[in-house]
Amino acid sequence: MAVDTSESAATSEVTPLLIPSQSDGGSYTQPENNKINHYDEDAPMPTMQIVMLCYVRMVEPIAFFSIFPFTNQMLLNTGNVSQEDVGFYSGWIESTFSLTQMLLMxxxxxxxxxxxxxxxxxxxxxxxTIATTLFGLPKTVWQMILFRCVAGIFAGTIATVRAMISENMTRKTQALTFSWFAFTAFTGTFLGPLVGGVLANPAEQYPSVFGGFQFFINYPYALATIGTVFSH
Known part of the structure; x- marks a missing residue:
């Protein structure tokens, strides 16, 4: 079977799916050598820059998941919520973070x-950092929802981090770069609930260490949110 080797038939994995035709008034020009960007293909990966961006990527899941272990207990103990309504308000508190993040991204x-x-x-x-820390201090449900909304507002920069990642890689390093990007995201997903659960209500969990601190008795979830901040 004959194979069309003409220039118009040449394609690769980086060829756009839709190329405007001249009859449609399109002005598309095929990039030279089908390069996906203008960076030097042989340039080494800027390791320190990528590490810092991956660190920023880890902050968002830590802030998001850190409250999951103690939200229900917090609602019962300090939010003055009946046991029947805990699930409803817990869902609101945990979802408002993602809602505001989505709206402002x-x-x-x-x-x-x-x-x-x-x-x-x-x-x-x-x-x-500020919004996550403050979440350990509220005494009402609406304060909890408010601080989670504020945290979600500032967590909407994930698109910016992705853009900076793409600006600091080449085609040869993009797989490794995005592997580190995904690795740190899942690291944050692992650390968030771990830190929140270990440090919640320290006066009762670790009375020999924190039992004498009135602050942690009055605000039993403050150490969990403060510890979340220091973990990132």
Missing amino acids: ISWGRASDLYGRKPVLVFFLAGV
């Missing part, structure tokens, strides 16, 4: 294009 991406990647990421780290 595109806006954070635009902000990073307008004001720069680094200022947005620094603002994100400061905001999510």
Whole structure:
């Protein structure tokens, strides 16, 4: 069977699926050598830059999952919620983080294009750190929901981190780079609930160490949220 070797038939895995035809007034120009970006293909991976970006990627799942082990107990003990309503309010508290994150993700991406990647990421780290810490202090359900919304607002920069990752890799290093990116995300998923569960209600869990601290008796989940911040 004859094989068409003409230039118009040449394709690769980086050839766009839809290429505007000249009859449609399209102005598409095939990139030279089908390169996916303009970076030097033989350039080494900027290890320190990638490590720092992966670290930022780990912060979001730690902040998200750290409250899961103690949210129900927190609602019963300090939120003045009946046992029948714990599941309802727990769902609201845990989902508002993702809701606000979803609603503001595109806006954070635009902000990073307008004001720069680094200022947005620094603002994100400061905001999510403060909001996560404050979640251990509320005494009402609505305060809990409010602080989770605030944390979700600052967690919407995941798109910015992905953009910076893609800007610091080549085709030869993209598989390794995104492997580290995924590895740190799952590391955060592992560390979040572990830290939250170990440090929740320390005055009762570790009375010989924290039993004499009135602050941790009044705010039994403050150490868990503070520990979450220090874990990232």
